[in-house]
Amino acid sequence: MTWCATRDGIHTFPYETEVEAFCPEHGVTLLWHGPPITPPDLAGAEPHPAEPAGD
Numbered sequence: 001m002t003w004c005a006t007r008d009g010i011h012t013f014p015y016e017t018e019v020e021a022f023c024p025e026h027g028v029t030l031l032w033h034g035p036p037i038t039p040p041d042l043a044g045a046e047p048h049p050a051e052p053a054g055d
C-alpha cells in the first residue's frame, strides 16, 4: 500500500499497480522499479560526496 500525502492530508492511492501509483485527485503519479526501499537499504546508503571546490 502506498500513501498519497498532500497538504490536505494523507490517503491511499486510488490506483496502484506493481510499477506505479496514481492519484487523479491530486494529480500525483509515482513510478518505481524494483522492490520498495526498506530501512536496511537506507542504513547502507551513503550521502553523495561533496563536490570538490573549484580551482
Ligand SMILES: [Zn+2]
Pocket (backbone or CB within 6 Å): 004, 005, 006, 011, 023, 025, 026, 027, 028
Ligand atoms: Zn492524493
